[in-house]
Structure formats: structure tokens, C-alpha cells
Amino acid sequence: MNAPEKKKLRVATCxxxxxxxxxxxLLDIDERILTLLEYVEFDRSPITDIKxxxxxxxxxxxxxxxxAENVHVLRExxxxxxxxxAMGACAVNGGLPAQRNSLSLPEILEEVYCSMANGIIPxxxxxxxxxxxxxPIHEVVKxxxxxxxxxxxxxxxxxxxxxxxxxxxxxxxxxxxxxx
Amino acid sequence: xxxxxxxxxxxxxxxxxxxxxxxxxxxxxxxxxxCYHPEFKPHGSCKLCTVKVNGWQTASCTMRAGENMVVExxxxxxxxxxxxxxxxxxxxxxxxxxxxxxxxxxxxxxxxYDLGMMTPHFxxxxxxRAVDASHPDWMLDFNRCIxxxxxxxxxxxxxxxxxFALTERxxxxxxxxxxxxxxxxxxxxxxxxxxxxxxxxxxxxRKRRGFAVPIGERRYDKAPISDLSHEAxxxxx
Numbered sequence: 001m002n003a004p005e006k007k008k009l010r011v012a013t014c015x016x017x018x019x020x021x022x023x024x025x026l027l028d029i030d031e032r033i034l035t036l037l038e039y040v041e042f043d044r045s046p047i048t049d050i051k052x053x054x055x056x057x058x059x060x061x062x063x064x065x066x067x068a069e070n071v072h073v074l075r076e077x078x079x080x081x082x083x084x085x086a087m088g089a090c091a092v093n094g095g096l097p098a099q100r101n102s103l104s105l106p107e108i109l110e111e112v113y114c115s116m117a118n119g120i121i122p123x124x125x126x127x128x129x130x131x132x133x134x135x136p137i138h139e140v141v142k143x144x145x146x147x148x149x150x151x152x153x154x155x156x157x158x159x160x161x162x163x164x165x166x167x168x169x170x171x172x173x174x175x176x177x178x179x180x
Numbered sequence: 181x182x183x184x185x186x187x188x189x190x191x192x193x194x195x196x197x198x199x200x201x202x203x204x205x206x207x208x209x210x211x212x213x214x215c216y217h218p219e220f221k222p223h224g225s226c227k228l229c230t231v232k233v234n235g236w237q238t239a240s241c242t243m244r245a246g247e248n249m250v251v252e253x254x255x256x257x258x259x260x261x262x263x264x265x266x267x268x269x270x271x272x273x274x275x276x277x278x279x280x281x282x283x284x285x286x287x288x289x290x291x292x293y294d295l296g297m298m299t300p301h302f303x304x305x306x307x308x309r310a311v312d313a314s315h316p317d318w319m320l321d322f323n324r325c326i327x328x329x330x331x332x333x334x335x336x337x338x339x340x341x342x343x344f345a346l347t348e349r350x351x352x353x354x355x356x357x358x359x360x361x362x363x364x365x366x367x368x369x370x371x372x373x374x375x376x377x378x379x380x381x382x383x384x385x386r387k388r389r390g391f392a393v394p395i396g397e398r399r400y401d402k403a404p405i406s407d408l409s410h411e412a413x414x415x416x417x
């Protein structure tokens with residue numbers, strides 16, 4: 001009798017207040033993504049276009065929190081994922097979007113939308129409301145692992161994922177650990 | 181026979197009057213530090229260099245070495261506390277490495293790498309301190325200050341200009357410029373000052389010189405800060 005097929009780990013990923021650069025970096029693992037797919041299957045992710053996160057073993061979050069929808073999606077991930085990983089500077093410490101935190105939100109919106117003639121601040125009810133300040137994700141939910149970097153290299157992401165798949169505490173060497 | 185003590189079991193010789201960190205450096209033993217600089221009197225404020233001497237915690241930059249002391253430094257317990265101190269420094273300021281001219285040359289960043297800091301852990305303060313760009317050749321980004329007082333000490337003790345000072349106390353402590361306007365442009369500060377050479381982070385920035393060294397070739401890209409070869413390298417900005 002054949003051995004039952006090994007159950008694959010289910011992985012979800014998303015980009016909140018990020019630039020998708022970390023997801024591009026994830027693709028920098030190149031052909032290793034084929035090896036990865038022997039061990040994992042993707043749930044919600046830009047790769048699958050599934051809209052909501054189901055029960056997952058690992059959730060990977062790119063980007064910080066700049067609006068109410070980001071918070072909603074992050075909470076959905078936390079509820080559904082056994083392990084939650086903050087991927088990249090914005091998820092880890094707010095990153096570039098958080099550089100707006102020294103300005104007041106009305107000031108920013110007026111500067112961006114009202115500095116030109118007839119400009120108005122968009123207020124369609126479908127638009128998520130911006131948060132007063134941008135926050136890294138660990139300020140809102142418990143985060144299990146962090147991969148710093150802007151973006152982290154494909155090698156760093158690969159190292160963390162393969163460490164986790166091997167049941168080890170992820171560790172990045174001097175070459176792979178950077179904040180820029 | 182030289183007097184000796186041990187750090188993590190290694191025998192380290194010392195001369196009378198030397199501090200633990202001074203003797204350790206000579207013996208090639210790295211003890212993490214940020215406010216300590218071999219050319220200046222110790223300040224003892226960052227507490228990164230805390231070690232255990234005969235079981236008691238103390239700052240190794242201010243504690244004189246003594247015969248037969250048993251010093252612990254590179255232990256999980258001490259490194260975990262050092263990591264926490266480093267995390268607190270990261271959240272108290274605005275240390276956005278991707279946009280900082282000192283990234284790759286920054287001792288705070290390099291120390292955090294060396295301690296394996298994966299996250300700042302605490303809630304960020306996101307301070308909003310005005311940048312001082314009043315000087316023609318120099319700018320000060322106070323959002324990156326870790327209050328090590330090295331520029332204060334260098335300007336006072338080496339340059340004899342007393343351009344900088346730490347003011348207020350506790351969490352309100354901040355770096356200021358000693359001029360009536362409080363602006364660097366109204367002082368006799370010069371880019372050749374020693375005070376311009378000692379900032380471990382990215383407060384002191386030379387204008388028109390940002391990002392001169394490509395990523396991969398910066399000081400701490402090549403070797404971690406615990407590699408003491410950095411200590412011999414001349415500070416160039």
C-alpha cells in the first residue's frame with residue numbers, strides 16, 4: 001500500500017501598507033519556489049487571488065497598518081494562521097509609510113488633495129478610512145516571527161521559511177540580516 | 181607577571197587603572213557598547229556594555245579591572261538584556277534605516293544585527309524633532325539621537341568649543357546646540373571638529389555626501405561589529 005501523501009502546509013500572504021516589494025523579493029527565491037510548492041500550498045495571496053484568508057499554518061504579512069481595512073485583514077490573518085510572520089520593514093516597524101507620522105492626517109490630506117485647484121479629499125464610503133498614525137503590525141496583533149529588511153532578500157525569506165518547515169527557530173546570519 | 185582576570189573563561193591581562201572594556205579590547209574580546217569610545221572618558225549611560233563581575237551587574241566601561249575578577253559578558257542572559265536596551269533605543273527615536281545616510285555604518289544598527297534583533301518589539305514613539313540644517317556643511321537629525329553624549333564630550337574635551345549639550349532629565353533628555361538661537365549655524369562648529377567624527381548613529385550628517393558608499397561595501401556590510409578590526413579603522417565621513 002502506498003504511504004498517504006504528506007499533508008502540505010497552507011500558507012497565506014498579503015500586502016497591507018507596503019509596496020509589494022517584499023512579495024517581489026519572495027519571488028526572488030526563483031526556482032526554489034517549485035521546491036517550496038512540494039511542501040506548501042497557497043491560500044489567500046497575490047499569487048492565488050483568493051480574497052479571504054482561510055485556516056492556515058503560516059500567514060505572511062507585508063506592510064504596516066495605514067487604514068482600517070489593513071487592521072481588518074491583519075486580524076483575519078491572525079485569527080486563521082497558526083504562525084504569523086511580519087515580512088519587511090513596513091510590517092516590522094512601519095517603514096516608509098510611517099514617515100508620515102510626524103505630520104497630522106488633515107495636514108497631509110489637504111496638502112495632497114487640496115493644493116491644486118478644485119481638489120477635494122476623497123470621501124467615497126467604499127474607501128477605507130486612513131488611520132491617524134501608521135503602525136507596525138506587532139502593535140495590533142501578536143506576531144510570531146519577523147523578517148526585517150527593505151525588502152528582505154529572497155535568501156532571507158527562504159531561510160526563515162525553510163527553518164520553519166524544518167521545525168527550527170528561524171535565524172538569519174550576518175549576511176542575511178539587514179534593516180535597509 | 182601581569183595581573184589578570186577572566187572574561188567568559190578567557191584570561192585577560194590588565195594594567196592598574198584600566199577598565200574592564202579597555203583590557204578586553206586589548207585582548208581582542210568584544211563587549212557591545214554605544215556610548216563608550218576609547219578616546220574619551222566613559223559616560224556609562226547606554227548600559228550596553230553591562231557585564232557580570234563576580235555575579236554582579238556593572239558597566240564594563242566604568243568598572244576598573246581587578247585581579248582575579250570573574251567577568252561574564254557573552255551570555256544569553258546579558259545579550260538578551262542588551263537586545264532589549266537596543267530595542268528601546270530603536271522605538272524612542274526614528275530609526276528608519278532604509279532612508280538613513282548612516283545605514284551600514286551605524287553602530288546602533290550594527291549592534292542590533294550582532295545581537296540578533298529581529299523586531300523593535302515595543303510600541304514606537306514616532307518622535308517629531310526638528311532637523312537643524314542651519315550650518316552650511318552639516319546637518320543634525322535629532323530624531324536619530326541615542327543620547328550617547330559623544331559629540332558633547334568631543335566638542336568640549338577635544339575641540340574646546342562646547343557646541344553640544346544634553347539637557348533635561350529622564351525620558352525628556354535631549355541633545356541641544358549651545359548657541360543663543362539653538363542653531364548649529366550660529367556656532368563655530370566646523371566639519372573638521374572631532375565632534376563631527378564620533379556620532380555612532382545618523383544625527384551628525386555631512387551635507388552633499390549622503391549614500392557615498394554602495395550597499396555591500398559599507399563598513400558593517402563586510403564584517404559584524406563584533407569583529408574588532410573595525411576598532412582600528414579610521415573614522416572617515
